Amino acid sequence: MVLVQAGSTEMVEKFRFYDTEQRAMIDWLSTRSPDVWHAVSVYLNFDFAEDVFEWILTRPECDLATAAAYFWRCEPSDMLEYLAKEPEKWREDDDYLAVVKLVDRVKAGFYSRSEILYVGHDLRPGEEMSSWILAEARMLRDIARDAGEGNLPWTLPESLVPPFGHRPAIVSAEENPETSLDVQRLLEALGTRFGLSKSKRVETVEVQKPRWANPLNWFKSLGTKKH
Template sequence: MSCGEGEVSAIMTIFDWLTEVLRRTEPSGPGRLPSDERIAFYRDYVHNSVVLAAAAQPEDPLPGLSWQYFREDVRHEARAARIAMRDGTFGTFFDTIRLLPPIAIVRLMAARSVYFPTPENDGAVDDLLAYLDAATVRLMRQRRNAVLAQQAAEAKRVESEAPARAREEALWAEYRACPFARLSTEPAEFLRWIKLQTPDTWNVVVDRWDYNGIGREDVIAWILDQPDCDLATAAQFFFIAAMDLGDSEPETLSPLYRNSWELMARVGHNWQRGHYRRNDLRLSSVVPSEIALYDEIVARREAEGRPFPWRVPGPGERRFGVREPDSDYLYEHGHLWIGFSTWKRGREARGCGVDFPRCCNASPAD
C-alpha cells in the first residue's frame, strides 16, 4: 500500500510500519520538511501506532514514561497550532493527531522513535532528528536518556526479583497440589463450615457461586437468610439471578431454576424489609448494565400487569459499601480453597514442603 492511498490498515504491526519508515526516510536539514507524501505516511504511522498501542492495553492505555512524554508533545503541538482539544479522552487525542500541521507531525514522528528506544530504531532516530532544530533535538535526546535509564533500572529490578519469583512460582505449584489447601464442599460439611465463617467469606462464596450446581443450595440459602449477610452479597445473587430468571414465572421453570427463582424472591423480600443490617462491601461483580437490565424487567412486568411481589430500592436509592471482602478463603468452580497467603503462613507450622511432594503424599489437584 502506498502512502497516498489513504489510511494504512490498523492491523499492520508496529514492526512492519517501522520497517517501512526506515526504508522511506531520507534525512533533510533543520527547518526543511519531507515531501507531502512522506508527511501523509508519517501522520498515518503516528496515528495508527498510537491507536494500536492504546487498544492493546485498554485497562491502562499508553502507560509509562515514554507515553507520558509523547502525550505531552501532542498537547504542546496542539496548543502551538491553536487546536482546541475537546476533552481528555483518547478519542480526542487520536483526532488531534489528524489535525496537526506537517512540522508537528515530523516532530511527533521523531518522538515516536526517540521516546521508545530499541536496538532496531537507532538509525531512524538520527534520520528523523535531522529535520528538527537543535533545542528540540536536545530535549528529545534528554528524554530518550531518561527512558533508557528507567529501562535499565527496571531490568535490574526484574533481575534482582527473579529468585523470589521463582520461589513463589514453586510455592504456587506446591499449593495447588497440597491436599491441605482444598476444603470439602460436600453439602453437609460445606454447610457446617459456612456457618462458622465471616460475612466477608460468605461474600467470597456467593461471588463465585456455581448457579448450575446441584446439592449445595442449602449453603447459599443459609447465607442469604442471615441478617449479618452483607447487602452487597445478597444483591450480587439477586441481580445475577434476575438477569436469567426475572422474566419467567416460577411454575414454568425446572426444579433447579425454580429454587433459584424462589431464593431470589426471598432476597427481594429480605431487602425490602431491611433484613440485611450490614452494608460494608462493594457490589463489585455486577456491572451497571446488569443492574439496569433488572430495572427494565421490573418496568416491563409492571406494564404487563405481573409485578414482582417485592419492591427493592430503585436506581437512585441503592447504596452499597466501599471495601473489598477480606477472607482467608477462595471459592471457584465449585471448589473451596484456603487462600494462597493463608496457606503459606500455615505451611511451616504443618511441616509442609520439607520433601514435597512426599511430605503429604500430595498429587496434583484436579
C-alpha cells in the first residue's frame, strides 16, 4: 500500500479552529490512504463530523466511491424534491450547500480516482446491489424531468449510480473500523456507535500493517442527514 501525502501542512492547518475530536480524526486520516478514508467515512456520523467529511471529499485523491456513499446517505431525492419547490433554499443551508458542491465536483471530473467497488448501502438479503439507491436514482431523474433541469440547483450525476469500481477497499487491521479499537474510539468521539448490520458495512480487504501506520484511538449509530 502506498502512503498518500494528503495531509499537507496547509491542508491540515485549515482545520485548526475546528473542535478537538474532528481535528484528531483529520490528523489521523491525513497520513492514511484513500481506501482508509473510504472505510472510515461510511461510519462517520453526519451530525458531528461535517468538517471531517469536508476534508475527505475535497481531497483530489478521494475515490469516487467515497463521494457516492456520502451523496446517497444524504437521501438526495427528499432534498431535491424540496429544492424543486424552494430552489434558492440551498444557499441558506449548509447541508444543501455541501451536496451542491459535491455534485459540482463530480460533474467537473474532480474524482478521477475510481477504484473502490461501490454497489450502494442498505443491501437487502440476497442483493448484490442496492435496490433502494437504484429507486432513488429513478426518483431524482423524475424530479429533474418534471421541474426542468434549469430550475434546480443540481441534478443527478449518473457517475454516482452504482455499480462502479473494481475492488474492495484495502486497509490494515489497525485501520479497519470493524477491527481496530483505536479507530472505534476516534469514531465514538464523533458520535458513532458500533453494532451495524452487515448491509451497512464497507467491504474491505485487510493487509499487513504498513510500517508508516500509526493508529490513534475510538464507534454511535450512523447519523442521518438533517434537512
